[in-house]
Amino acid sequence: MMMSMAVPEETLETREAVSSAAFRDAMSRLAAAVNVVTTDGPGGRAGFTASAVCSVTDAPPTLLVCINRGSSAYSAFADNPALCVNVLGADHRDVSNTFGGKTPMAARFARADWTTRETGVPVLEDALAHFECRISQRVTVGTHDVLFGEIVSMTTCDERECLLYFDRQYHQLPPVASLA
Numbered sequence: 001m002m003m004s005m006a007v008p009e010e011t012l013e014t015r016e017a018v019s020s021a022a023f024r025d026a027m028s029r030l031a032a033a034v035n036v037v038t039t040d041g042p043g044g045r046a047g048f049t050a051s052a053v054c055s056v057t058d059a060p061p062t063l064l065v066c067i068n069r070g071s072s073a074y075s076a077f078a079d080n081p082a083l084c085v086n087v088l089g090a091d092h093r094d095v096s097n098t099f100g101g102k103t104p105m106a107a108r109f110a111r112a113d114w115t116t117r118e119t120g121v122p123v124l125e126d127a128l129a130h131f132e133c134r135i136s137q138r139v140t141v142g143t144h145d146v147l148f149g150e151i152v153s154m155t156t157c158d159e160r161e162c163l164l165y166f167d168r169q170y171h172q173l174p175p176v177a178s179l180a
Contacts, residue, residue: 034163038122043079049100061151082119087129090161090172118153
């Protein structure tokens with residue numbers, strides 16, 4: 001059970017500000033799945049690599065995705081009504097690097113095989129999981145937008161290793177069946 005405690009206002013005022021660099025260093029210690037988030041529609045086809053993805057609720061099934069407003073993919077996501085979170089396997093390092101860099105959008109999509117399903121956004125054919133979402137809400141926080149997506153379609157695959165990002169490096173997590 002989580003309990004919320006109010007922090008006295010004078011305590012907040014006397015704390016030193018957390019620097020962006022210190023925050024990024026601490027966050028590098030938080031292991032996260034590696035995903036490629038894609039979209040298509042009136043704003044065009046685009047995608048980016050993201051670890052800032054998490055579940056929000058299962059009623060209705062909803063994810064959140066964070067996107068930097070300065071990214072080359074931002075305008076497409078700002079104008080399109082849907083997105084897909086494609087969970088990457090250990091064999092997708094090149095895909096992650098391509099979508100995480102300055103590669104032109106068309107060249108990013110040329111690195112893997114894609115299909116479309118319910119929403120018409122690109123779905124990575126061999127993703128460990130995919131979550132197609134209709135964007136239900138957008139919230140601006142600092143340099144990023146938080147996109148809330150209600151899931152309309154998804155698939156999973158349990159037979160391959162998961163690609164994780166921790167301490168600014170890729171790592172692999174074997175499938176659950178391999179751990180038993």
